[in-house]
Amino acid sequence: MKPALQTHGLGVRFGAFQAVNDVHLSLEPGARQALIGPNGAGKTTLINLLTGVIKPTAGRIEMDGQDITAFTADRRARMGLARTFQINTLFPSLTPLLSVVLAISEREGLGAVWWRPLTRHTALFDEAHALLGRLKLDALADVPVGELAYGKQRLLEIALAMAARPRILLLDEPAAGVPEDESGELFEAIAELPQDISVLFIEHDMKLVFRFSRRISVLVAGQILTEGTPAEIGADPRVREVYLGHAHAGIHAGVAHG
Numbered sequence: 001m002k003p004a005l006q007t008h009g010l011g012v013r014f015g016a017f018q019a020v021n022d023v024h025l026s027l028e029p030g031a032r033q034a035l036i037g038p039n040g041a042g043k044t045t046l047i048n049l050l051t052g053v054i055k056p057t058a059g060r061i062e063m064d065g066q067d068i069t070a071f072t073a074d075r076r077a078r079m080g081l082a083r084t085f086q087i088n089t090l091f092p093s094l095t096p097l098l099s100v101v102l103a104i105s106e107r108e109g110l111g112a113v114w115w116r117p118l119t120r121h122t123a124l125f126d127e128a129h130a131l132l133g134r135l136k137l138d139a140l141a142d143v144p145v146g147e148l149a150y151g152k153q154r155l156l157e158i159a160l161a162m163a164a165r166p167r168i169l170l171l172d173e174p175a176a177g178v179p180e181d182e183s184g185e186l187f188e189a190i191a192e193l194p195q196d197i198s199v200l201f202i203e204h205d206m207k208l209v210f211r212f213s214r215r216i217s218v219l220v221a222g223q224i225l226t227e228g229t230p231a232e233i234g235a236d237p238r239v240r241e242v243y244l245g246h247a248h249a250g251i252h253a254g255v256a257h258g
């Protein structure tokens with residue numbers, strides 16, 4: 001089976017600074033893959049390259065074997081590539097239900113017919129409820145987003161990305177800012193997303209990485225240091241070396257919990 005997403009020698013240079021360098025990354029269909037690495041390693045830049053927000057200065061990107069390097073971010077999104085951001089991008093006064101309805105409408109190209117009573121779009125509301133249910137947000141469907149616990153807001157961001165019916169989901173620190181007691185629930189929802197969706201997530205908390213990923217890619221100074229199963233990565237002395245003395249150390253603890 002072809003990888004859902006694959007890069008070959010991917011790189012980007014900002015002036016004299018090589019932020020991402022010769023990256024060969026492969027995301028299998030149905031993957032639950034973590035992208036880890038110290039601050040400034042280039043993780044977000046790599047996601048921006050994959051989504052087409054920034055253009056590479058070297059290498060290429062393939063989706064299901066098709067070269068998408070020259071495709072715009074919009075075109076990649078229409079092909080089924082979705083992402084979430086490190087920062088909260090929600091409208092606080094909207095409800096989760098209407099937020100998801102809007103996202104589905106956008107997918108369906110219904111933006112131009114907003115003057116029609118929304119209640120007519122029952123299929124759309126049914127789908128929105130089903131999506132909220134999948135992320136265990138159905139009981140909160142009508143609560144203004146700004147009143148939701150932060151962990152629930154991050155779950156809603158995933159629901160919004162899912163509204164595009166993606167085949168590949170790129171999550172940039174989905175648990176950033178979420179209290180520890182809520183982050184496990186958030187990752188459980190990610191783990192339980194439909195198995196045909198390939199997920200790549202950036203995460204700093206090694207306990208979450210080792211508990212919820214099936215493969216881990218380690219990015220250091222813009223390059224992939226190594227890639228493997230959680231057991232392989234946890235046992236790799238080079239990875240321990242990178243994390244030793246680092247603020248996000250905890251690779252041993254991660255393995256112990258994994």
Ligand SMILES: Nc1ncnc2c1ncn2[C@@H]1O[C@H](COP(=O)(O)OP(=O)(O)OP(=O)(O)O)[C@@H](O)[C@H]1O
Pocket residue numbers: 014017019037038039040041042043044045046
């Ligand atoms: N547009 C840009 N112009 C110049 N330098 C940039 C640009 N975008 C990112 N960088 C630099 O590239 C490096 C990688 O940044 P990036 O945000 O991708 O790292 P990261 O691994 O996601 O870090 P963190 O874990 O802190 O989020 C950093 O040194 C950053 O300052």
